[in-house]
Amino acid sequence: MARLVVNPGFVVGELDRRLFGSFVEHMGRCVYTGIYEPEHPSADQDGFRQDVLELVRELGVTAVRYPGGNFVSNYHWEDGVGPKEQRPRRLDLAWRAIEPNQFGTDEFVAWSRKAEIEPIWAVNLGTGGIRDAVNLLQYCNLPPGTALSDRRVANGSPEPHDIRIWCLGNEMDGPWQIGHKTAEEYARLAEETANAMRRVEPGLELVVCGSSNASMPTFGEWERVVLERTYDLVDHISLHAYYEPHDGDQASFLAASEEMDRMISSIVATADHVKALKRNDKQLTLSFDEWNVWYQKNFPGELGLGLREVGPLIEDTYTVDDAVVVGSLLITLLRHADRVKIACLAQLVNVIGPIRTEPGGRAWRQSIFHPFALTARFAGPTVLQTAVSGGPEIDTAAFGRVPALWSTATYDERTGELAIFVVNRSENDKIDLEIPVAGNVIRHLALYDEDRSAVNTADDPDRVQPRAVDGTEVVDGVCRATLPPASWHLIQLST
Numbered sequence: 001m002a003r004l005v006v007n008p009g010f011v012v013g014e015l016d017r018r019l020f021g022s023f024v025e026h027m028g029r030c031v032y033t034g035i036y037e038p039e040h041p042s043a044d045q046d047g048f049r050q051d052v053l054e055l056v057r058e059l060g061v062t063a064v065r066y067p068g069g070n071f072v073s074n075y076h077w078e079d080g081v082g083p084k085e086q087r088p089r090r091l092d093l094a095w096r097a098i099e100p101n102q103f104g105t106d107e108f109v110a111w112s113r114k115a116e117i118e119p120i121w122a123v124n125l126g127t128g129g130i131r132d133a134v135n136l137l138q139y140c141n142l143p144p145g146t147a148l149s150d151r152r153v154a155n156g157s158p159e160p161h162d163i164r165i166w167c168l169g170n171e172m173d174g175p176w177q178i179g180h181k182t183a184e185e186y187a188r189l190a191e192e193t194a195n196a197m198r199r200v201e202p203g204l205e206l207v208v209c210g211s212s213n214a215s216m217p218t219f220g221e222w223e224r225v226v227l228e229r230t231y232d233l234v235d236h237i238s239l240h241a242y243y244e245p246h247d248g249d250q251a252s253f254l255a256a257s258e259e260m261d262r263m264i265s266s267i268v269a270t271a272d273h274v275k276a277l278k279r280n281d282k283q284l285t286l287s288f289d290e291w292n293v294w295y296q297k298n299f300p301g302e303l304g305l306g307l308r309e310v311g312p313l314i315e316d317t318y319t320v321d322d323a324v325v326v327g328s329l330l331i332t333l334l335r336h337a338d339r340v341k342i343a344c345l346a347q348l349v350n351v352i353g354p355i356r357t358e359p360g361g362r363a364w365r366q367s368i369f370h371p372f373a374l375t376a377r378f379a380g381p382t383v384l385q386t387a388v389s390g391g392p393e394i395d396t397a398a399f400g401r402v403p404a405l406w407s408t409a410t411y412d413e414r415t416g417e418l419a420i421f422v423v424n425r426s427e428n429d430k431i432d433l434e435i436p437v438a439g440n441v442i443r444h445l446a447l448y449d450e451d452r453s454a455v456n457t458a459d460d461p462d463r464v465q466p467r468a469v470d471g472t473e474v475v476d477g478v479c480r481a482t483l484p485p486a487s488w489h490l491i492q493l494s495t
C-alpha cells in the first residue's frame with residue numbers, strides 16, 4: 001500500500017502554461033504535408049490543414065518553437081518571405097533535403113494565430129549571426145516605416161508579428177550543428193546578438209543555448225561558460241533531451257523521468273552557481289525546448305540520408321510504454337514548475353510527433369498525444385508538492401533503486417479541484433494507492449494496456465487511448481485507486 005499526501009499549503013509554484021509547448025521544424029514532413037498542404041481536401045485558403053489544426057487545438061499546445069532545430073543553423077529567413085513563386089529552392093544542410101521555401105516566417109505567424117499558440121522563434125547563429133538576427137527581428141516586430149518592416153507590410157502583414165520569445169541559435173555545442181562552436185565562441189556571439197536584439201526591443205524574452213543533451217562531454221561546463229557571459233542579458237537557458245530504451249532495458253526506460261529530473265536539477269544548480277558568482281538577484285529560468293521519446297537507434301545519421309526532396313524522416317510510431325514515459329516526463333516538468341517556464345514536445349506532427357498524417361489523407365493521434373492533452377487540459381494553475389510513502393521501489397540498471405511511483409499534483413483554488421498525475425513505473429507490480437482527501441472523485445483516467453507495445457495507426461487510430469477507471473472512490477476521507485504496472489493516471493478530486 002502506498003500513500004500519497006498533498007496539501008494546498010505546500011506549493012511548488014504557479015504553472016506557466018508555456019510548459020505545454022511543442023516544436024515545428026522544417027524537417028521531414030512536419031511542415032510540408034504536416035501542418036501545410038495546400039492540395040489537401042481540408043486545407044484552408046492559406047494551405048493549412050484543418051484536420052491537423054483541430055488536433056493541435058485538442059492537444060492543448062500553448063506555444064510552438066520554429067523553424068528549427070538543426071535546420072535553423074543554415075536557414076536564411078529572407079528565402080522564406082515574399083511572393084511564393086519567387087522563393088528559392090535550397091539545399092537544407094541539416095537534413096540534406098531540398099527546402100522549397102513555400103512556408104516561411106509570415107506563414108508560420110498566420111498558422112500560429114489560427115492554432116492559438118504563441119510562436120517561439122529561433123535565430124540562425126550557425127551561418128547567420130547578429131545581422132541576420134536583428135534584421136529578422138525588425139522584419140517581424142517593428143511598426144511600418146522602416147525598410148524591413150515595410151517589407152513585411154508589402155508581404156501582406158501590416159500589423160507587427162509581435163514575437164516575444166527568441167532562442168539564440170540551436171544546440172551550438174553539437175558537432176552535427178552547422179556552424180558548431182566552442183562554449184567561449186558561442187558565449188561571445190550570444191552575448192553580442194542579445195545586446196543587439198535588445199537595442200531593437202529591450203523587453204524580449206531571450207533563451208540562450210544550453211547543452212544538446214546531458215551526455216555531452218561539456219555538459220554543465222558549457223552552461224557555466226555561456227552564462228558567465230550572458231547572465232544579465234538572457235531570461236532562460238535551454239535544455240534538450242530525447243529518451244529511448246537501450247539494449248532492451250525497458251525497466252530503465254520506464255524510469256526515464258529520473259534522468260530528466262536529475263538533468264533539470266543539475267542545470268538549476270549551474271545557473272544558481274553563476275548567480276552567486278555574479279552576486280546577482282535575478283533568477284534564471286529554464287526552457288526545456290526539445291524533449292520526447294525518440295528511437296535514435298533507427299536514425300541513420302544525416303550522412304546516411306541521400307540528397308532528396310522533402311519526405312518522411314524519423315516518423316516514430318509510439319507505443320503504450322512510450323505514452324507512459326511521455327506522461328512521466330510531463331510530471332517531471334510540473335515538479336520543477338518553479339524553474340522550468342517553457343517546454344516543447346519535439347516535434348508536433350509526423351517527425352517524432354504526437355500527431356501523424358498521410359499526404360492527402362488522414363490525420364490521427366499517436367499514443368503520446370493522450371497524456372499530453374490530458375495534462376495540458378487538467379493541470380494548473382498551482383503546482384503542489386506530493387509526498388509519497390510506503391510505495392514499492394524498482395531496481396533499474398540506469399538509475400539504481402528508485403520509487404515506482406512518480407507523481408505531481410495541481411490545485412485550482414477557485415474551484416477547489418485537485419488534479420493528481422501519477423505513473424506506476426514498475427513493469428511487474430500493481431500498486432494500491434491511498435490519497436487522504438476530504439472530497440470526491442471527479443474522474444480517474446488512465447493509460448495502460450495488456451499489450452504494452454500496442455500503437456495507433458491510420459486504420460486503427462484509437463487502439464491506444466485513455467480509459468475511465470471505475471471503482472476509484474473516496475471512503476472515510478481516503479481515495480483508493482489501483483495502478484496497474486506501467487500505467488499513467490489522472491485522478492481529479494474535488495476538495
Ligand SMILES: O=[N+]([O-])c1ccc(O[C@@H]2O[C@@H](CO)[C@H](O)[C@H]2O)cc1
Binds near residue numbers: 027070071176346
Ligand atoms: O544525441 N544526438 O546525437 C542528437 C543529435 C541531433 C539532435 O538534434 C536535435 O533534434 C532534432 C530533432 O528534433 C533537432 O533538429 C535538433 O535540435 C539531437 C540529439
